[in-house]
Amino acid sequence: MRIIIDAFGGDFAPIEPLKGAAQAVKELGVEILAVGDIPKMEECCKKNNIDTTGIAFKQADEVFDIHEDPTKIVKEKTNTSLHIAFRALADGEGDAMVSAGSTGAILAGATLIVRRIKGCKRPAIGAVVPGLHPDGFMLIDSGANNEVRPEMLKQFAVMGSVYMEKVMGRINPRVGLLNNGTEETKGPETHRNAYSLMKEDEEINFIGNIEGRDVLMDKCDVLVADGFSGNIGMKSVEGTASFMNKMLKHMFKTNLKTKIAALLLKKQLMEFKAKLDYTEYGGAPVMGVTKGVIKAHGSSNAKAFKNAIRQAKLYAEKDVSSLIASQLAKVEE
């Protein structure tokens, strides 16, 4: 099993991707193809004592700028580490890939270089979000498609279910629809129609609408959303958690009593912080394309990269793309 990584994607490239890659080689038994400027990668590994056993390098002179028009990844920015990683995946030089680069560019490259699964109307980003369930849930779409049609939401349900069942081992995954109320009549027309489509389909274990306030409460394994409100919901969760963590940190520094309390709670506070920590969960797979493409969080550290590589490995091992293709065909019949 060989995983391709875009070693120059993300806020802490290339050091954290390369460290994560080295950990993945040791712990997961994978080989890595690291794409980027080879002299820089070699220097970084040497300087930081990163063991390069099991890591091969592939040259790319440029880095795809996060502020660049994402569609340029396909035909213009062909010399970037992200484009060359996509090309290597499409050409079979690896089984799946990981990048912490621009979400839009990863989506565009996955769709147009790696290519869509036959029958998939629109690829989506399926983020695995931490919550009450120890392994979290999949939010799909978490930001790829601002505007959706009901049939697309239904396909998100199918793709998310395959992933949660095959990669995350969740039996008969419960599917919910992110909406502004629990009743069937809630939400815009698109959501009301998607509700009916999912309810009627026996291949989908649809449990109804989920409100924003219940997203973390383990009510479903797959949370279907349009990419716009899905993105806003997910980032609101993230923002609130980070806000509260900051307030807590501040609280423990108030005086001697609170500092003693912090010492007494040391172990529990670490567990608490880990609970909503994205680094434990790896990245977000692009769902609906022919090979495994995992988008890692922009601020991923080595551990987050390693976990994203684990996801990529599982995606390829379980042949998720083929399973999605056959499941989509089944639902369309």
Next chain:
Amino acid sequence: MRIIIDAFGGDFAPIEPLKGAAQAVKELGVEILAVGDIPKMEECCKKNNIDTTGIAFKQADEVFDIHEDPTKIVKEKTNTSLHIAFRALADGEGDAMVSAGSTGAILAGATLIVRRIKGCKRPAIGAVVPGLHPDGFMLIDSGANNEVRPEMLKQFAVMGSVYMEKVMGRINPRVGLLNNGTEETKGPETHRNAYSLMKEDEEINFIGNIEGRDVLMDKCDVLVADGFSGNIGMKSVEGTASFMNKMLKHMFKTNLKTKIAALLLKKQLMEFKAKLDYTEYGGAPVMGVTKGVIKAHGSSNAKAFKNAIRQAKLYAEKDVSSLIASQLAKVEE
């Protein structure tokens, strides 16, 4: 100043609305017109030692069911406490009103019984949400309109700005647009066009897009949103805060050491909990109608009701509806 309350709206009616009303009479110097079944209200006050000084009662035989079709509030359910409260407001029996009943019915009644402000394209619900700023910010629309046009989003900005300036005392309120990225080019077409409209208008202190992860970070005083993603964002914040509070509570019960820590932190933990507590903030005004209508949270306790009554009083005192009317006219010129 006389505030009308729907004494039979909300999860804890009539006791909490009546307790809140009695507190408001004492602390805010208002008179109250409490609408509902008079014998039941009188019995409730007697049984719970609620002082009825300053509270007048108005009979309504029925209660508007929260699961009922909201539009029925206008012509069919005319015998409910909510309808009669609206009618009393429209007829000038009070200066503003408060209800913790069905959001949809409150919106419908405010729009069609109390009536829209001339020039207002669509009334919206402006929730005051707690965050880093000690007085929170206004999220408008927080759930009234699933589908919006750019001009409507612009009007939400104008109405929210008037409220935050006049009622909350925020000078030259900063307006942000809830979107899936900070760049001008982000979001669906509606949001991109609304961005341009707000940026161009000198009456609006527009500071750009706000992502979900920044909603609590005091980046703006008025957060403009379509009602669908606004609702999802707001409830996601609420859900995450409640999830984390539960986890914390659980953490402090782990063992003797954590229980001692809880004792040491008693004062700080109360402040922490209060920080994201909706009861401190009262309710959500329906913006764009000719009189003050405040929607209190469904699970409001007496304190939340009292604070919603305070909001209603300020709304009427500052004549927010007239100010909105003239500001909307100014922007339309």
